[in-house]
Amino acid sequence: MPSSKKTEEFIKLYDDMADQLFRHCFFKVSNRELALDLVQETFSRTWEYIASGKKVNNVRGFLFKVANNLIIDEYRKKKVVSLEKLQERTGFDAPVQDHKKTMFSVEVDNILKHINKLDKKYRDVILMRYVNDYSPKEIASILGESENAVSVRINRGLKKVQEMINVHTSDL
């Protein structure tokens, strides 16, 4: 018999984390359907791992790791259109609660374009900080790094974004 307590705990985890994981996947794969599949697969695999009796200390970090691995797998399959290309083509297309498709504001669209030009190590922490609204401490916990290292990386990443914006503005 499955433990109802464990099931309840895991479903509560789903309720808490589903949107955050969806956002994380969506901003990386820029494909809503694919992001949904990735979230579903992330939770299924995490449960499978727990059901096999293995221990998970930081379950939120574990969910993000599973999601990131699945995203990498998708990139390897070359099924994903890069965010940058998508933005260049049409502007970023975001899903909204009222089922209407809306565009991000020009300013947000612009800053996202620059963020996605950053190296992965800067891009990931900035997206987690400003898209998922995690504190540096939470990001550090998820990535298994120090809070200080995460804060430094966010600041350096933002400086690079600022430089890109400045160059872009001066070109106009």
Next chain:
Amino acid sequence: MKRRLELLQQESLQAALYDEERHMMREALLDYIHQNPAPSASYRSTGRSTFLKRNRNRLLVMAIILLAVASVVFTAQRSAPGDTLYVVKRGVNERAQGMFAFSAEAKARHQVGMMEHRLVEVIELDASGTLTPERHEALRADFKDHIGVFNTHLKSLIDTGKEQNIAKAALVNAYFNTTLNKNARGVRFFLDINTQTIVQ
């Protein structure tokens, strides 16, 4: 820049699951969980279960070793001179019992217990027709040693000069005599040994 980041934070929140998507995914996940139950799984494992999981094999080996040792000790307790496990009985069991005798009175009583073991052993060996001269001699020597040690402890009680300790010595001596009387059949095998104590 700051304003742009604030806008990004606000507008990012629009990227969320629709209610029906969240509900459907939740139902699909529940189905998956019921198909793949986890009776003892938890991502919030307690220290106890983790310890048991990690050390399961070691604990199993330790339990087997303890069981084996307990079996040997228990079987050795019934062994007689000449048996393989008699060494364990004398070297481990009886020595271990003696370790818990701290006072002179307790040590003297322990020696009486050992004497009774030797008396019972000689009776049993004689009854089974296996009391060889070597075994007889070995038991006789041990019995004599026990009486010697017993007398030493008895003397140390009396030498204190305290009435309380002298009374204790008398009681232990009575216990000694009772044991000899109870195993009189065995005592006849050690007739050459002086069983008179300093109290008598």
